[in-house]
Amino acid sequence: MITLCVITLFFAFFLIGVSNDYCFYHSNIAGVIKAHETYLKSEKGPGGEVEHYYKQIITLKIKNGSNKGRTVELKNTYSESLVKSIKYHVGDDLFVTLKENAGKLSAVISGVKRDVSVAFIAGLFLIGMIFISRKQGILTIVSFCINIAVFIFAIVLYLHGKNFTVLCILMIFIFCVLTLCMSSGLTKKTFGAIISTFITLSLTFLIYKLATTFIGKLPYEMMDYSFGPDDLDRIFMTGILIGCLGAVMDVAITIHSAVNELVLTSKSITNKDLIHSIREIGYDIMGTMINVLLFSYISGSLPMIVIKIVNGYSLSSMIHFNIIFELIRFLVGSIGIVLSIPISGAVSVLLVRKGKVKC
Amino acid sequence: MLIALTILLLLFMLLIGGERGGKSFFTLIENIVMLVICIYFISYGINPVIMTILCSILFIFITIIQQNGTSMKTYASVVSVLIMICILSIVVGILSYHSNIAGYNELDLYEEINMCLDVNIHINLRDLVFTVIIFGSLGAVMDTAISISTSVSEFYHNNKELAFHDLVRSGKSVGQDILGTTVNTVFFAGIGETMMQTILFIKYGYTFETLINSKAFLQEFSLITISNLGCLLIIPIVTIITSFMLTSDCDFMIKIRTHIQKANATQNNQ
Numbered sequence: 001m002i003t004l005c006v007i008t009l010f011f012a013f014f015l016i017g018v019s020n021d022y023c024f025y026h027s028n029i030a031g032v033i034k035a036h037e038t039y040l041k042s043e044k045g046p047g048g049e050v051e052h053y054y055k056q057i058i059t060l061k062i063k064n065g066s067n068k069g070r071t072v073e074l075k076n077t078y079s080e081s082l083v084k085s086i087k088y089h090v091g092d093d094l095f096v097t098l099k100e101n102a103g104k105l106s107a108v109i110s111g112v113k114r115d116v117s118v119a120f121i122a123g124l125f126l127i128g129m130i131f132i133s134r135k136q137g138i139l140t141i142v143s144f145c146i147n148i149a150v151f152i153f154a155i156v157l158y159l160h161g162k163n164f165t166v167l168c169i170l171m172i173f174i175f176c177v178l179t180l181c182m183s184s185g186l187t188k189k190t191f192g193a194i195i196s197t198f199i200t201l202s203l204t205f206l207i208y209k210l211a212t213t214f215i216g217k218l219p220y221e222m223m224d225y226s227f228g229p230d231d232l233d234r235i236f237m238t239g240i241l242i243g244c245l246g247a248v249m250d251v252a253i254t255i256h257s258a259v260n261e262l263v264l265t266s267k268s269i270t271n272k273d274l275i276h277s278i279r280e281i282g283y284d285i286m287g288t289m290i291n292v293l294l295f296s297y298i299s300g301s302l303p304m305i306v307i308k309i310v311n312g313y314s315l316s317s318m319i320h321f322n323i324i325f326e327l328i329r330f331l332v333g334s335i336g337i338v339l340s341i342p343i344s345g346a347v348s349v350l351l352v353r354k355g356k357v358k359c
Numbered sequence: 360m361l362i363a364l365t366i367l368l369l370l371f372m373l374l375i376g377g378e379r380g381g382k383s384f385f386t387l388i389e390n391i392v393m394l395v396i397c398i399y400f401i402s403y404g405i406n407p408v409i410m411t412i413l414c415s416i417l418f419i420f421i422t423i424i425q426q427n428g429t430s431m432k433t434y435a436s437v438v439s440v441l442i443m444i445c446i447l448s449i450v451v452g453i454l455s456y457h458s459n460i461a462g463y464n465e466l467d468l469y470e471e472i473n474m475c476l477d478v479n480i481h482i483n484l485r486d487l488v489f490t491v492i493i494f495g496s497l498g499a500v501m502d503t504a505i506s507i508s509t510s511v512s513e514f515y516h517n518n519k520e521l522a523f524h525d526l527v528r529s530g531k532s533v534g535q536d537i538l539g540t541t542v543n544t545v546f547f548a549g550i551g552e553t554m555m556q557t558i559l560f561i562k563y564g565y566t567f568e569t570l571i572n573s574k575a576f577l578q579e580f581s582l583i584t585i586s587n588l589g590c591l592l593i594i595p596i597v598t599i600i601t602s603f604m605l606t607s608d609c610d611f612m613i614k615i616r617t618h619i620q621k622a623n624a625t626q627n628n629q
Binding site for chain 1: 372404461468
């Protein structure tokens with residue numbers, strides 16, 4: 001209980017520190033101290049909706065640099081739906097570019113300071129992780145950090161012209177081995193889970209590859225952020241495989257642990273009974289795991305979908321061009337989950353039985 | 360391609376899961392239909408927050424009750440997921456009020472398609488942030504809730520002598536095992552999805568300073584971290600509620616228990 005209080009206090013201080021870290025920034029930061037809104041105009045939307053526009057006069061107080069302490073006033077226009085514009089509130093911190101003209105200061109907003117929000121949710125997550133699952137939580141966080149570092153390193157290498165396919169295979173290998181070893185230790189079941197994950201991923205990859213070559217190419221030019229790099233198909237494929245990896249590892253380790261547990265508790269269990277229990281566990285996992293993927297993939301593109309529907313896009317054209325990537329990612333991921341159940345089952349039974357013969 | 364993959368998925372689910380695989384597939388379709396209906400309602404101007412709450416409740420019922428049947432453990436998980444949604448709403452509310460993460464991010468603004476879209480949509484995108492994050496975490500939260508309440512009620516049925524405290528303790532230890540894997544699922548799903556953005560961040564030479572203040576980063580980061588937070592906090596909640604509902608002696612719980620027994624008995628008779 002005392003540690004909880006200490007950590008909460010520490011967290012609060014940390015947040016206050018982050019929200020006052022103006023001296024670490026090179027760009028100018030100003031805080032909104034006054035905001036006054038007036039109605040500006042109305043515009044008609046695509047479906048006849050009336051959208052109101054407002055004008056804001058905000059007073060900013062500069063918080064760092066040589067002009068610290070001075071105030072500056074500026075105008076901002078925003079619309080009700082806040083698609084491209086931003087409404088500022090008293091207390092917001094903004095990045096500004098300052099200009100001084102004959103002793104009069106003027107400012108242009110270049111961004112919002114969001115580091116406090118990042119610190120807030122990251123901090124909540126860390127505290128929760130450490131409190132709810134102590135040692136395991138710390139290990140998971142460490143494996144997250146290493147995974148992110150590997151991911152960024154791989155992308156930097158790719159941008160320097162290294163072969164993407166090789167990088168992708170290496171990346172997945174490292175992710176898988178590292179995460180599984182960190183979360184369940186160097187045991188036989190971890191080894192089994194790694195093998196089953198690889199087999200499942202290769203099969204899923206094969207299915208995806210067959211589908212793209214024989215049934216039709218995807219409209220890669222419609223992909224989000226497609227203006228960036230060139231080989232979109234390979235990047236998309238890697239994204240699918242990595243997304244699939246987490247779910248497949250989850251299924252694999254669950255089944256391997258369960259089989260281990262079953263064999264330990266009742267040594268005389270027959271293969272038939274084992275397979276039956278694996279099927280039972282499989283039913284339970286399958287439905288909910290697929291739902292996890294559905295919700296986490298589709299939800300990210302919701303705002304875009306809503307904007308497009310209001311703009312008169314039909315559902316079928318959206319499915320074929322706009323959210324096709326989310327859908328395919330989801331479908332391939334689900335196929336991976338379903339496939340990994342029998343594969344993990346088979347590998348775990350083989351491992352358990354082989355170990356017995358040796359003894 | 361979509362149709363082919365869907366058929367393949369259905370085939371695999373039927374092959375491996377049999378009748379229950381088919382049931383899961385049916386639940387999935389229902390969820391997707393619900394999602395589409397929800398999106399249409401939002402586009403017609405109904406407040407996203409109200410729509411989100413209504414749809415979340417429906418999603419929870421479809422996924423938990425329909426897929427896993429009526430029993431004490433499913434009721435317990437429904438209650439705890441509802442509590443979890445309330446808690447997450449507070450976090451999302453604080454977040455979206457303070458950080459302006461609604462609307463196009465700086466990467467979206469470069470896209471050609473978005474330039475020709477009319478932005479006078481009369482829907483508050485700040486409320487839509489709420490929808491995105493709650494829906495995004497819902498799947499993972501439900502998954503964790505149902506697996507923990509299943510194990511806790513399994514413990515109870517194997518040994519009816521267990522008291523509230525023993526159940527909570529065993530629930531906690533199960534929770535620690537499950538936690539690592541679920542959190543990893545959400546984490547990798549998120550990383551796979553943000554592949555493109557990460558490439559762009561590095562290509563445009565984002566520094567740490569610009570990154571943690573960027574809208575694109577915060578949108579993705581909050582989605583992943585808040586769904587992980589949901590999986591995390593649901594563990595104690597679902598453990599306590601399931602243990603309480605299984606062991607408590609107050610009249611209301613006993614009523615519910617007899618009600619469930621009756622319902623299941625009539626089902627078995629039919």
